[in-house]
Amino acid sequence: MRNxxxxxxxxSTELKRIIASARDMKNLRSGRSMGEPDCDARLSGKLxxxxxxxxxxxxxxxxEVAVRQQGGxxxxxxxxxxxxxxxxxxxxxARVLSRYIDLIMIRTYDHEAVYELAEHASVPVVNGLTNSxxxxxxxxxxxxxxxxRGAIKGRRVAWLGSGNNVCNxxxxxxxxxGFNFAFAGPTDFQPGPDAVAFARASGSKVExxxxxVAAAANADLIVTDAWASMHDAELSDDEKLRKxxxxxxxxxxxxxxxxxxxxMHCLPAHREEEVTSEVMDGPQSAVFDETENRLHVQKSILxxxxxx
Ligand code: CP
Ligand code: NVA
Numbered sequence: 001m002r003n004x005x006x007x008x009x010x011x012s013t014e015l016k017r018i019i020a021s022a023r024d025m026k027n028l029r030s031g032r033s034m035g036e037p038d039c040d041a042r043l044s045g046k047l048x049x050x051x052x053x054x055x056x057x058x059x060x061x062x063x064e065v066a067v068r069q070q071g072g073x074x075x076x077x078x079x080x081x082x083x084x085x086x087x088x089x090x091x092x093x094a095r096v097l098s099r100y101i102d103l104i105m106i107r108t109y110d111h112e113a114v115y116e117l118a119e120h121a122s123v124p125v126v127n128g129l130t131n132s133x134x135x136x137x138x139x140x141x142x143x144x145x146x147x148x149r150g151a152i153k154g155r156r157v158a159w160l161g162s163g164n165n166v167c168n169x170x171x172x173x174x175x176x177x178g179f180n181f182a183f184a185g186p187t188d189f190q191p192g193p194d195a196v197a198f199a200r201a202s203g204s205k206v207e208x209x210x211x212x213v214a215a216a217a218n219a220d221l222i223v224t225d226a227w228a229s230m231h232d233a234e235l236s237d238d239e240k241l242r243k244x245x246x247x248x249x250x251x252x253x254x255x256x257x258x259x260x261x262x263x264m265h266c267l268p269a270h271r272e273e274e275v276t277s278e279v280m281d282g283p284q285s286a287v288f289d290e291t292e293n294r295l296h297v298q299k300s301i302l303x304x305x306x307x308x
Contacts, residue, residue: 007172022300043072053079062294094120124305140293158219163191171195175202184215
């Protein structure tokens, strides 16, 4: 039984195996309709709980479809409708769900809550986003980069804007997959120091600055995300214009990167804020491939956790 809580906690060889297996599953599905099961469905007889304490479109649908195509079944639970929302402890919720369910995926606020759930559950736990990381998203992003451009090892990834949960998981991946990372954003929106330290200690070159052009220069991949995450207060119009707009990913910024650079965003996007529609709908954008690969890579993560 294995948990998937952070990319930094899974060895590189295992992460690469998970992505290779996702690629195989994706290839094998070619031509099938969404409702058809995979030919190598390994979750038959397995029941998965999908717990959401924050909104979701992609994570909810991609996990549900992943489980179903692999022959299993899922139960979707919203925190506000559970006793968790009325004060039942995480530890007791973990013990209870473990009596009914084979695996728990959770999207929540505090990262420590995921560890607490994993500590008290007797089934695997998968992190479907916390305030400080989003590992399933970045596994899909690495898969997407590599299927379009080859190995990400040694490449330069530039992150623009807010150093948030998704950015932290990218830094974990920099350490595990051996790429370099350049961050440019306002000084009070820097990524987590632990994630930066992890990437550096693993041998990645990490630049932290507030010059968007310097970060984007010669980048192989430009990434951004919403300026305010679900757990953040909304930014005022003044903050958006003054603080964040210099880090908007637009055509001028993309032109600083390598000519074959890709653009990624985990979505949902705020068009004309962190990214212009011209870039998001342009030829370098891989945003909807990232979305699709959530499905394939999460099947692989579920199988890895369950050892099937
Ligand atoms: N990218 C992502 O996790 O999207 P959702 O919030 O829609 O799940
Ligand atoms: N950083 C965003 C990611 C959404 C998928 C958030 O946490 O709201």
